[in-house]
Amino acid sequence: MKSYHSLSQVRSDIASGTLTCIDLVKGYLSNIEQANPELNALTEVYDQEALAQAAVVQEKINSSKAGRLAGMVITIKDVYCHDGHSLQCGSKILENFKSQFTATSIQRLLDEDAIIIGRNNCDEFAMGSSNENSVFGPVKNAIGENKVPGGSSGGSAVAVQAEMCLVSIGSDTGGSVRQPASYCGVIGFKPSYGRISRHGLTAYASSFDCVGVLAQSVDDTALVLEVMSGADEYDHTVSHQRVPAYSKAPEWAEKFRVVSFDNINTHEALAPAVKKSVDQVFAKIESSGNTIHKMNFEYLKYVLPTYYILTTAEASANLSRFDGVRYGYRSEKAKDLDSMYKKTRTEGFGEEVIKRILLGTYVLSEGFYDAYYTKAQKVRRLIRDETKKLFADNDFIIMPTAPTPAFDLNSHDRDPIEMYLEDIFTVQASLAGLPSISLPNGTDENGMPIGIQVIGNSFEEEKLLSFSKYLQDHILET
Numbered sequence: 001m002k003s004y005h006s007l008s009q010v011r012s013d014i015a016s017g018t019l020t021c022i023d024l025v026k027g028y029l030s031n032i033e034q035a036n037p038e039l040n041a042l043t044e045v046y047d048q049e050a051l052a053q054a055a056v057v058q059e060k061i062n063s064s065k066a067g068r069l070a071g072m073v074i075t076i077k078d079v080y081c082h083d084g085h086s087l088q089c090g091s092k093i094l095e096n097f098k099s100q101f102t103a104t105s106i107q108r109l110l111d112e113d114a115i116i117i118g119r120n121n122c123d124e125f126a127m128g129s130s131n132e133n134s135v136f137g138p139v140k141n142a143i144g145e146n147k148v149p150g151g152s153s154g155g156s157a158v159a160v161q162a163e164m165c166l167v168s169i170g171s172d173t174g175g176s177v178r179q180p181a182s183y184c185g186v187i188g189f190k191p192s193y194g195r196i197s198r199h200g201l202t203a204y205a206s207s208f209d210c211v212g213v214l215a216q217s218v219d220d221t222a223l224v225l226e227v228m229s230g231a232d233e234y235d236h237t238v239s240h241q242r243v244p245a246y247s248k249a250p251e252w253a254e255k256f257r258v259v260s261f262d263n264i265n266t267h268e269a270l271a272p273a274v275k276k277s278v279d280q281v282f283a284k285i286e287s288s289g290n291t292i293h294k295m296n297f298e299y300l301k302y303v304l305p306t307y308y309i310l311t312t313a314e315a316s317a318n319l320s321r322f323d324g325v326r327y328g329y330r331s332e333k334a335k336d337l338d339s340m341y342k343k344t345r346t347e348g349f350g351e352e353v354i355k356r357i358l359l360g361t362y363v364l365s366e367g368f369y370d371a372y373y374t375k376a377q378k379v380r381r382l383i384r385d386e387t388k389k390l391f392a393d394n395d396f397i398i399m400p401t402a403p404t405p406a407f408d409l410n411s412h413d414r415d416p417i418e419m420y421l422e423d424i425f426t427v428q429a430s431l432a433g434l435p436s437i438s439l440p441n442g443t444d445e446n447g448m449p450i451g452i453q454v455i456g457n458s459f460e461e462e463k464l465l466s467f468s469k470y471l472q473d474h475i476l477e478t
């Protein structure tokens with residue numbers, strides 16, 4: 001099948017009669033058959049179901065009754081409920097579990113005639129930065145030998161990268177959509193916290209979790225965001241703010257001011273190629289007559305500890321429901337109720353998840369609660385306020401998405417801190433609840449993709465998307 005990089009390309013071939021939805025799904029199925037055994041981006045392929053759906057959608061197109069996403073073939077991360085389909089969150093503890101309803105975000109895509117072709121591999125319960133923590137085994141980046149795809153939505157990024165689908169729905173708690181997008185050379189978008197309902201998204205850290213989009217074009221990102229956003233009676237934290245027509249965002253035509261944090265953009269952890277890519281962006285912004293506001297971000301050294309204290313605390317509470325009684329796996333070695341809980345959880349969870357539950361339980365325990373959890377909440381507030389303040393007289397913050405391009409599989413095994421450092425630039429927007437996008441911006445000397453991150457003000461997704469298109473057209477490397 002010919003390569004498609006946006007829904008408009010698909011729709012124009014369907015309109016001209018050179019393509020049908022069924023051909024399209026068959027094309028993706030053949031890409032999956034070729035690439036997935038090696039890349040491991042999909043844990044399940046819904047071939048018959050997708051083909052049947054393609055026939056229904058084609059019929060709707062023929063009779064001019066098609067929804068806004070007709071012709072869009074998508075995959076969804078293994079953290080979303082999808083009625084009647086397996087849901088495992090990359091974990092043994094949810095073995096054989098099937099969803100009993102569909103997540104609001106996913107249902108809205110289906111209602112607009114999107115076709116779901118498969119379920120994406122991911123880090124267990126979305127905890128990780130390399131997609132190596134999955135019961136289904138690691139996902140591989142489609143570019144470079146033995147490189148990780150990033151995480152935790154690594155399967156989603158690779159599915160888009162290797163054209164197994166047009167768009168994938170990932171989730172982003174601290175960078176899980178943006179960082180793999182950066183490693184794989186695709187677009188990754190995390191909206192403002194509360195823009196999209198979390199109903200049916202398995203909770204990792206509820207005050208951070210966001211539904212996110214991985215795509216090849218800003219237009220597709222905008223359209224999918226528009227369809228998924230908005231109030232939902234099943235999620236009381238979701239915003240009731242009006243949903244603008246993101247897909248019709250006006251072309252960017254103004255001068256702008258961006259913030260550049262010196263202590264981030266010259267950070268010692270930056271790989272030389274990443275540093276060069278970000279320098280080039282600022283040089284072009286400057287020469288185009290726009291303003292760069294340079295400063296240090298004084299709280300940089302607190303972002304990772306704050307993020308990891310709060311998310312592990314929330315995770316320890318959220319994951320307490322996986323006890324062998326209600327869902328999935330139950331240990332056969334149990335002798336009584338107590339040992340059933342213990343053995344099920346010990347055998348069912350992987351090492352990283354266990355580590356985080358223990359850490360979260362510790363920071364919430366009596367005696368340490370104020371020193372860690374309460375303190376981290378206060379620091380989060382400071383980080384949020386200091387970041388949001390900048391939007392009073394600046395339009396965006398620009399920084400690398402991650403300090404390095406994709407690293408080798410199994411290379412960060414021994415040092416968890418090294419792995420957590422990969423999140424150093426993505427967690428700020430997560431702590432502050434701000435919308436943020438990772439856009440591809442060239443490659444390193446080995447051809448590995450590099451992403452640039454743009455953070456916007458709260459609920460200014462429309463502005464961020466317009467600006468992203470401007471950057472792609474005028475500033476970024478392709």
Ligand code: GLN
Nearest residue numbers: 126128172173174175176
């Ligand atoms: N890599 C980060 C973590 O491990 C982010 C995960 C995410 O956004 N789900 O927590």
